[in-house]
Amino acid sequence: MKTALALRMKGAGYLGEWQLALPLTLAFASLFLAPLLLLFGVSFFNDDKLTEPGLAQWGKFFGDPFNYKVIADTLLLGVKTVAATVLVGYPLALVFIDLSARLQRVLLFVIVMPLLLSVVVRTFAWIVVLGHEGLINTLLLRLGLIGEPLKLLQTELGLVISLTQIEMPLMLLPLISVMSRLEPNLRDAAAALGASRWRTLFTVIVPLSMPGLVAGCLLVFASSTTAFISQTVIGGVRLIYLPLVIWQQSLVVFNWPLAAVASMALLVSILTVVAALSYLGRRASGAIHG
Amino acid sequence: MFTRRRVLAGATALGGAALLPTIAAAKGGLTAAIYPGTWEDAYRAIVIPALKKTYDVDLELQPLFAVDEVAKAKAARGAPPFDCFVLDPGPRITAIEAGLFEKFDGKKLSNASKVPSAFIDEWGICVGAQVVGIAYNPKKLPAPKGWKDLLTDPWVSRLGITGFQTTFGTVSLIEIAKQFGGSETNIDPALVELKKVLPKIAAVGQPAAMPGLFQQGQCDVMYTNTQTVATLKGKGVDIEFVKPESGAVAFYTTLHIAKGSDAIDNAYKYFDTVVSTPVQEALTKPPYNFLPANKDVPIPPDLPMKSLDEMSTYVLHDWAKINPLRAGWIEKFNKEMAK
Numbered sequence: 001m002k003t004a005l006a007l008r009m010k011g012a013g014y015l016g017e018w019q020l021a022l023p024l025t026l027a028f029a030s031l032f033l034a035p036l037l038l039l040f041g042v043s044f045f046n047d048d049k050l051t052e053p054g055l056a057q058w059g060k061f062f063g064d065p066f067n068y069k070v071i072a073d074t075l076l077l078g079v080k081t082v083a084a085t086v087l088v089g090y091p092l093a094l095v096f097i098d099l100s101a102r103l104q105r106v107l108l109f110v111i112v113m114p115l116l117l118s119v120v121v122r123t124f125a126w127i128v129v130l131g132h133e134g135l136i137n138t139l140l141l142r143l144g145l146i147g148e149p150l151k152l153l154q155t156e157l158g159l160v161i162s163l164t165q166i167e168m169p170l171m172l173l174p175l176i177s178v179m180s181r182l183e184p185n186l187r188d189a190a191a192a193l194g195a196s197r198w199r200t201l202f203t204v205i206v207p208l209s210m211p212g213l214v215a216g217c218l219l220v221f222a223s224s225t226t227a228f229i230s231q232t233v234i235g236g237v238r239l240i241y242l243p244l245v246i247w248q249q250s251l252v253v254f255n256w257p258l259a260a261v262a263s264m265a266l267l268v269s270i271l272t273v274v275a276a277l278s279y280l281g282r283r284a285s286g287a288i289h290g
Numbered sequence: 291m292f293t294r295r296r297v298l299a300g301a302t303a304l305g306g307a308a309l310l311p312t313i314a315a316a317k318g319g320l321t322a323a324i325y326p327g328t329w330e331d332a333y334r335a336i337v338i339p340a341l342k343k344t345y346d347v348d349l350e351l352q353p354l355f356a357v358d359e360v361a362k363a364k365a366a367r368g369a370p371p372f373d374c375f376v377l378d379p380g381p382r383i384t385a386i387e388a389g390l391f392e393k394f395d396g397k398k399l400s401n402a403s404k405v406p407s408a409f410i411d412e413w414g415i416c417v418g419a420q421v422v423g424i425a426y427n428p429k430k431l432p433a434p435k436g437w438k439d440l441l442t443d444p445w446v447s448r449l450g451i452t453g454f455q456t457t458f459g460t461v462s463l464i465e466i467a468k469q470f471g472g473s474e475t476n477i478d479p480a481l482v483e484l485k486k487v488l489p490k491i492a493a494v495g496q497p498a499a500m501p502g503l504f505q506q507g508q509c510d511v512m513y514t515n516t517q518t519v520a521t522l523k524g525k526g527v528d529i530e531f532v533k534p535e536s537g538a539v540a541f542y543t544t545l546h547i548a549k550g551s552d553a554i555d556n557a558y559k560y561f562d563t564v565v566s567t568p569v570q571e572a573l574t575k576p577p578y579n580f581l582p583a584n585k586d587v588p589i590p591p592d593l594p595m596k597s598l599d600e601m602s603t604y605v606l607h608d609w610a611k612i613n614p615l616r617a618g619w620i621e622k623f624n625k626e627m628a629k
Contacts, residue, residue, distance in 0.1 A: 133507035253617035
């Protein structure tokens with residue numbers, strides 16, 4: 001029956017493998033690639049009415065040293081958030097693989113839960129936690145650990161703390177899916193050969209979990225550097241990142257060419273870091289596999 | 291058995307069925323942009339049922355800030371995502387320059403005679419006014435007298451500010467600049483003075499985040515409009531409005547028909563309903579506290595104006611002069627305030 005169907009499909013000359021990818025390819029080309037090209041095209045106009053072609057907005061954006069600081073701050077925010085999610089998330093993933101199947105399900109639910117809430121709700125919840133009269137300050141004041149409220153909201157520290165929680169599922173899900181497929185006997189073998197637990201962790205588990213770790217880092221980096229709502233609501237507008245500049249230029253002053261240049265700067269700088277990360281990841285996992 | 295022909299026939303039928311409600315709704319439907327917050331709440335509660343009752347028109351509201359409306363309409367190039375705008379003076383001028391409005395004929399409104407004649411022009415109709423001044427928490431701070439006070443203790447260390455993205459932010463910063471020798475076209479003195487006290491300032495936030503920051507005690511004094519104060523008060527927040535010594539700022543809010551709209555008749559019915567006496571009366575009451583645009587409606591005693599004629603005693607700004615400078619001011623604000 002199966003063979004007959006396959007023969008018939010082949011005979012009829014439709015549904016080759018590449019054709020199965022056609023809907024997604026078309027959607028990708030029309031909904032992502034075409035707008036991206038359009039955006040790139042818009043950046044080559046000098047005026048906001050898109051009448052005079054030219055490179056003036058590129059010159060304006062890259063001629064202003066302030067914008068380099070904005071790009072650097074944006075990338076640095078991504079790096080800090082990635083570092084924090086790895087520091088908190090990796091030990092959690094290690095705990096996860098040793099749990100019973102039932103507890104794993106519970107923990108997985110807890111990990112995924114933040115994704116079920118809108119990012120706006122999560123972000124505003126962090127205002128309540130980090131605020132001048134928020135949970136943390138009230139707690140520390142009542143315990144007598146501080147004399148007056150700490151400034152947590154509208155600081156980079158507060159922003160990184162909240163982004164760490166907001167982006168955590170993006171780190172943990174790929175990490176856990178790779179780590180739960182690790183052969184448990186490998187750890188026993190390492191122990192039998194006399195490796196300490198730390199040595200087993202760094203020479204066996206970490207290299208083998210690298211694909212998950214790299215995937216998690218990529219997702220967290222790309223998501224935190226572009227998290228406009230969290231950046232502006234929790235970070236305030238004294239911390240200036242590229243998404244804020246893009247929003248101001250496109251939606252407040254309607255200078256679309258400059259917004260397009262800033263968007264290209266964001267895209268290229270994130271892609272560069274992402275490419276570097278995945279290259280390093282491939283090399284690190286290659287060290288053990290090959 | 292699923293044949294290609296049957297599947298296609300089924301899909302066409304489904305597609306056709308999906309179109310039906312659209313056709314039905316288009317008969318008596320209208321989509322209007324509205325400011326999020328008080329405006330949206332009030333129009334949902336009062337205008338939607340009134341429009342349905344009087345004209346059998348279904349109104350769908352799209353919550354958008356003024357600048358977002360202009361951006362969306364510009365991006366849509368002649369196929370507007372909504373039929374009506376609600377705008378402040380600055381974005382209104384931008385939209386007129388970009389040709390985003392249909393011409394408006396006030397004579398088509400049955401309630402036109404009840405609206406002050408200056409409220410109707412060739413582009414739209416004024417349906418309210420917003421008053422901007424200082425809001426503070428009376429339990430935490432004494433009442434500030436004017437804009438200058440904001441930059442001195444005890445207010446400055448509890449002050450929350452926003453930049454030039456919104457109308458209320460822009461006019462407040464202009465007024466601060468004026469106290470230090472600046473003007474409608476020169477806001478530099480405000481930035482110089484703000485920079486001197488910047489480390490002390492409690493919050494520099496996004497306009498939409500300010501009510502939340504005030505509510506959470508992150509700041510206890512800020513510049514804002516009377517409606518935000520009324521809304522927060524309604525939620526039990528300790529907040530009072532102060533009219534600065536140099537005068538509170540007022541600006542009009544206007545409705546316009548989007549160019550290319552296919553529901554122009556319904557748009558007139560919508561405007562007519564908004565300025566009708568019962569709707570205006572309901573809008574002036576708490577928790578909405580709108581200033582009425584209808585001469586037959588008395589202004590309630592707790593609003594900052596006694597009559598709309600008082601508008602001339604408020605500080606008004608010339609947005610034709612401000613608009614071209616605003617992009618530069620936003621960049622300057624970013625640079626001066628950045629950490």
